[in-house]
Amino acid sequence: xxxxxxxxxxxxxxxxxxxxxxxxxxxxxxxxxxxxxxxxxxxxxxxxxxxxxxxxxxxxxxxxxxxxxxxxxxxxxxxxxxxxxxxxxxxxxxxxxxxxxxxxxxxxxxxxxxxxxxxxxxxxxxxxxxxxxxxxxxxxxxxxxxxxxxxxxxxxxxxxxxxxxxxxxxxxxxxxxxxxxxxxxxxxxxxxxxxxxxxxxxxxxxxxxxxxxxxxxxxxxxxxxxxxxxxxxxxxxxxxxxxxxxxxxxxxxxxxxxxxxxxxxxxxxxxxxxxxxxxxxxxxxxxxxxxxxxxxxxxxxxxxxxxxxxxxxxxxxxxxxxxxxxxxxxxxxxxxxxxxxxxxxxxxxxxxxxxxxxxxxxxxxxxxxxxxxxxxxxxxxxxxxxxxxxxxxxxxx
Ligand SMILES: Cc1ncc(COP(=O)(O)O)c(C=O)c1O
Numbered sequence: 001x002x003x004x005x006x007x008x009x010x011x012x013x014x015x016x017x018x019x020x021x022x023x024x025x026x027x028x029x030x031x032x033x034x035x036x037x038x039x040x041x042x043x044x045x046x047x048x049x050x051x052x053x054x055x056x057x058x059x060x061x062x063x064x065x066x067x068x069x070x071x072x073x074x075x076x077x078x079x080x081x082x083x084x085x086x087x088x089x090x091x092x093x094x095x096x097x098x099x100x101x102x103x104x105x106x107x108x109x110x111x112x113x114x115x116x117x118x119x120x121x122x123x124x125x126x127x128x129x130x131x132x133x134x135x136x137x138x139x140x141x142x143x144x145x146x147x148x149x150x151x152x153x154x155x156x157x158x159x160x161x162x163x164x165x166x167x168x169x170x171x172x173x174x175x176x177x178x179x180x181x182x183x184x185x186x187x188x189x190x191x192x193x194x195x196x197x198x199x200x201x202x203x204x205x206x207x208x209x210x211x212x213x214x215x216x217x218x219x220x221x222x223x224x225x226x227x228x229x230x231x232x233x234x235x236x237x238x239x240x241x242x243x244x245x246x247x248x249x250x251x252x253x254x255x256x257x258x259x260x261x262x263x264x265x266x267x268x269x270x271x272x273x274x275x276x277x278x279x280x281x282x283x284x285x286x287x288x289x290x291x292x293x294x295x296x297x298x299x300x301x302x303x304x305x306x307x308x309x310x311x312x313x314x315x316x317x318x319x320x321x322x323x324x325x326x327x328x329x330x331x332x333x334x335x336x337x338x339x340x341x342x343x344x345x346x347x348x349x350x351x352x353x354x355x356x357x358x359x360x361x362x363x364x365x366x367x368x369x370x371x372x373x374x375x376x377x378x379x380x381x382x383x384x385x386x387x388x389x390x391x392x393x394x395x396x397x
Contacts, residue, residue, distance in 0.1 A: 005376045007247075052197035063211070065090050111139070135187070140167075172198075210229070
């Protein structure tokens with residue numbers, strides 16, 4: 001992923017700024033920090049790039065989801081529609097927020113579809129937690145229509161989608177708020193970190209306060225600040241924020257390089273009869289971190305992956321069997337295994353996780369292969385990879 005590919009002197013300089021002062025905490029301590037506020041600068045850079053009015057940096061993409069959930073006011077017993085293809089964090093975030101996740105179908109966008117959401121709505125549904133998977137936006141217009149029809153709050157988990165836009169506007173700004181991950185495997189990284197964005201001052205204040213035990217951050221006497229409500233500690237350190245700041249400045253170039261490399265590979269694969277590509281509701285706005293394509297059948301997909309192993313073609317992922325990203329591997333979630341009692345145990349769910357069927361999601365996921373695009377590929381490396389990949393696929397199709 002670009003973040004770790006491009007870690008360098010710019011990040012080291014920002015971190016050294018912090019180490020020279022020793023001001024590791026994001027609030028207060030003006031007397032030591034020499035005017036440096038890395039978390040604030042990082043947030044300003046995220047606002048500048050995404051166009052958000054407000055951004056709040058936290059410790060991870062997972063805690064960004066938790067802060068967003070808390071700010072939504074959706075909780076005990078409310079149902080939130082989530083996709084079966086995602087990293088598990090948003091689903092855990094719904095449970096930990098006291099609400100109950102209900103799985104809707106994805107389609108060839110590899111995100112929740114408007115139809116999938118419509119079919120998952122129950123009288124208890126209060127929100128949709130849309131996940132923009134693999135660096136590109138879902139069908140936002142269609143999804144906004146369903147949300148409007150059923151009066152549902154839209155939250156956007158953009159954990160994998162920094163740099164993704166839809167109709168010229170960043171993902172994360174279509175709903176109430178959006179969350180981004182800056183862990184080590186993302187387009188921009190802090191090592192560990194996350195950011196929530198929103199255009200609503202009210203929601204921003206809640207996400208800011210809930211990330212710091214409810215502190216209002218008004219005035220300069222931390223010990224005397226009022227608390228309007230409880231929160232927890234999701235505070236990012238100045239060190240992580242310093243890295244995130246340097247990385248954010250690189251995002252436009254990373255996206256441009258990704259797009260060039262992805263375009264080349266897609267053109268190579270287009271030559272092969274039988275392959276189809278992920279449906280991108282806004283191809284222009286794709287951050288191009290992944291190239292996702294589909295084989296005609298599951299059998300051929302499995303055959304292709306064993307061919308890749310035989311031919312030594314690395315870097316192609318089969319998310320369908322991956323332990324973290326698809327519902328088939330989530331027995332711990334389907335069994336609602338958690339060390340303590342959750343709302344679902346008392347209140348039930350309109351969906352039975354053990355018997356639910358998601359045929360559309362199963363079909364598209366079983367046929368999908370995914371290439372992580374590298375922004376640092378040289379022309380030679382890209383050409384060689386494209387040759388080996390295309391050659392291997394042609395043996396199967
Ligand atoms: C879609 C999505 N949401 C949330 C997260 C959680 O982010 P983090 O690892 O920073 O907690 C991830 C991480 O992979 C993710 O892919």
